[in-house]
Amino acid sequence: MQVLVTGATGHTGRHVVAGLRAAGVDTRVHVRDPLKAPEGVDVVRGDISAPAEAAAGVDAVYLLWPFFSAGGIEQAVEPFRGKKIVYLSAMSAEDGGVWSDVEAAVRKVTDDWTFLRVTGLATNALAWAPQVEAGVVRAAYGQAKRSVVHERDVADMAVKALTEDHAKQIYLVTGPESVAQAEQVRLIGEALGKPVMWEEQPPEEAKAQLSVHLGAEFAASAVDYWASLVEDPEPVSLDVARVTGHPARPFGEWAREHFS
Ligand SMILES: NC(=O)c1ccc[n+]([C@@H]2O[C@H](COP(=O)([O-])OP(=O)(O)OC[C@H]3O[C@@H](n4cnc5c(N)ncnc54)[C@H](OP(=O)(O)O)[C@@H]3O)[C@@H](O)[C@H]2O)c1
Structure with missing residues (x-):
């Protein structure tokens, strides 16, 4: 199994990479600047709006959409069709907006999605x-x-979701x-x-x-x-404790x- 981490240089992504490596999972990162990529992983350079090369051959994706608009999301997630997608979303996805639009695009390309709504x-x-x-x-x-x-709690949730079966789960993180x-x-x-x-x-x-x-x-x-x-x-949720086994x-x- 190989997992692709987007946003791997960011606050949560770097801990997702560390967690996957600690769990012995074959990990690839998609980064704009390879010099900033974490060590010990497969590196593919590129922009999240065009991840086809990075997506080739991977089984699962940690997805970040670091924009305030969902423009281009449908094309961006197309290379992830049929793969497991764990998306860093927001509680406000309940009320529409960019996070809701990204969630909808993800649901269209896979049934194996997990939304981490922080x-x-x-x-x-x-x-x-x-x-x-x-x-x-x-x-x-x-x-x-x-x-x-804490970004490490988000990453712990992501590692669980990427390596276990959490299909169609929406967690409040x-x-x-x-x-x-x-x-x-x-x-x-x-x-x-x-x-x-x-x-x-x-x-x-x-x-x-x-x-x-x-x-x-x-x-x-x-x-x-x-x-x-x-x-x-x-609100305060117990999902971090339930999924990771440790309190937030x-x-x-x-x-x-x-x-x-
Ligand atoms: N902040 C909150 O309270 C909050 C709440 C709800 C949801 N979220 C979600 O969490 C996400 C992460 O937030 P954060 O502020 O902590 O960011 P972050 O993960 O620390 O940084 C953004 C990451 O995205 C990468 N990135 C930016 N533009 C890119 C592009 N065009 N192509 C490829 N990679 C790109 C950056 O890479 P570089 O190193 O190349 O810049 C960096 O790794 C947000 O996008 C948001 O959707 C955040």
Whole structure:
């Protein structure tokens, strides 16, 4: 059996590769820059929009679609027809949007799909790093409670799904608790051994700032979503524990690994 990992240089993909290698699984990666590829694996250079060469001969695929639009997805997944596909999706796939469109395209090419729907990745907090350095993180909705998940838990789920039978399963992949964004920042400070403060940013300012990278529509929906999480925290799922056999890693552990 050979498994193809897309996004292998990314936060989850690199751990998926490590997990597959540790399990003795023949692994291939599809990367834009072979110099950034993990060691000890078969490497195929290319863009995720055209994975035919990388897909040839593999049995299973860890699929990332790192775009805010699903344009081109049908052609991109065609080379994976009939193969096992484990797709890193989002809880918001329930409400339509890019993740829902990618899931639909995946269902059209295979019956052996697994969707890992994450609420949010803990690695999003790395965007705060420059402000953490300065001791104050200025962002919107510090009391938004998020069940962000450690990237290694996502990877552990992916390795299970890629190497066992999890066909037609949709897993909600979360951390073990919902943690307010201001508390996440406090935990990062604790990991660093210095206080890091939260400074509340007006929502309209946050939207304008985020729209530079995310586009206006996506930035606005993200900030409005955080607003909703002040009263209504993100759900906590036991799927990581059920599938991997270990509890999801808490945010404090993630902070110690990345900030101390
Ligand atoms: N962040 C969240 O909270 C969240 C929530 C729900 C779902 N997700 C999903 O998780 C995915 C991963 O998110 P992340 O921010 O942690 O990213 P990431 O996995 O750390 O990085 C993106 C990966 O995609 C690769 N990539 C980017 N454009 C590519 C292209 N055109 N062709 C081939 N590979 C390409 C990058 O490779 P290079 O090294 O070449 O750049 C990198 O390996 C997102 O795309 C999203 O769909 C994220």
